[in-house]
Amino acid sequence: MTIEGQISKPLSAGNMLAITGGAFVAGSLIVFGAILPAEFNWDPLGLGRATGLNRLWAPREVTFDTTTGSVPLAREYPMGFRTDVIEIPLRAGGDSTRGDELEYKVRMRKDATFVYEWSVPGVSNPEEFYFDFHGHTLTAAKEMTVATYKQATGTSANGALTAPFDGVHGWFFQNQSVGPIVVHVKISGFYELIPPGDTGNEAGIIANVPADKAFGEQ
């Protein structure tokens, strides 16, 4: 007998179990494979990483005011002083694999300082090279503090930075000129290099090697 609101030919117990099980598995796969990595930064199946879905997740950004704050003029640091030369090859502007841009940062403790200089020989028009000098906290939490030091075009800069908070600090470089170029960065001070692949050096740049070895032996 048909019950109102139901299918006229009820399914057998076997079919019903298969459908319910299948629905549960499918629903769970979507939740654990896609929704959790994208919405909660939680990737129990590793599918978020495999598919790139986890890149959809981003912590809420809290902007740090870079114009205020003061540190003692004379400071001492527990870590050693270091100097690094980094050569960053970038492909011609508009590269389809986005090889024309990358981020290179270093790890710093709050109030640590570095001095730097960078330049891009071979770009004739300073308008065709963009950089974003910035830093942010390293956290898996919902909030991430970000500080923007300078966003501009130009082919060289030199100066100093005192980190406003623990985190990664450095540059996003983007080549907009027609040919491949190499960015020469020199940093000295109190910081740590970020191992290739880690946050802040996702591009995997190796420091203190010539540009043709910056991505490792190829």
Next chain:
Amino acid sequence: MALLLLSLLIVDSNFGTTFAHGIGGRDAAFVAATKGPDLVPFIYLGAKHMVTGYDHLLFIFGVIFFLYRMKDVVIYVTLFSIGHSITLLAGVLLKIEINSYLVDAVIGLSVAYKAFDNLGGFKSIFGVQPNNKVAVGSFGLIHGLGLATKLQALRLNGNGLVPNMLGFNVGVEIGQLIALVVFLVVMLQWRRTASFERFAVAANALILTAGFMLMEYQLAAYFSAGKV
């Protein structure tokens, strides 16, 4: 239709914010700023909440899926409306606030329940058929609890509370009626096709999947609320 709803769920560009399905953004700011009765906007908000609320919509869609007689449609939808109106009004008046993730998880479960029931699952697997009118009315109570929680999260002003809340409730019913008309038109056409029974099984399997998905998503949101 179920496919369409499911794909809507998946491609919704505001996934994160709308998935929990609250009242957000400028609407929330409006409600918080309202002092005194403001009927029409609240009717609109109620209708909007219903029409954009895929969890409520999926449940109603499941309920009417196999209701062939208009009389039955009216009976079931009325039971659902009475259920959610009771808890919506009582919830707001008595300031009952239950964690919205948990309520939404049960609402997801109600979607799965009805799809399971539609295919005759209770009889074939458990050998018993729960009373459908009681089930739909009870789930109506839960859906209303969800509505009450969302409305209260907006810090409703005490001044004009009762008319505004009633307006919201009326809006919910209007929105439900709009959705219902669309569903019925689609179902009436669909049922005439020869392949209906076959696709009906697949459609309910999809609704079942969506129900499990909504439930698990809300549970995950609940458990990670403090962590993430």
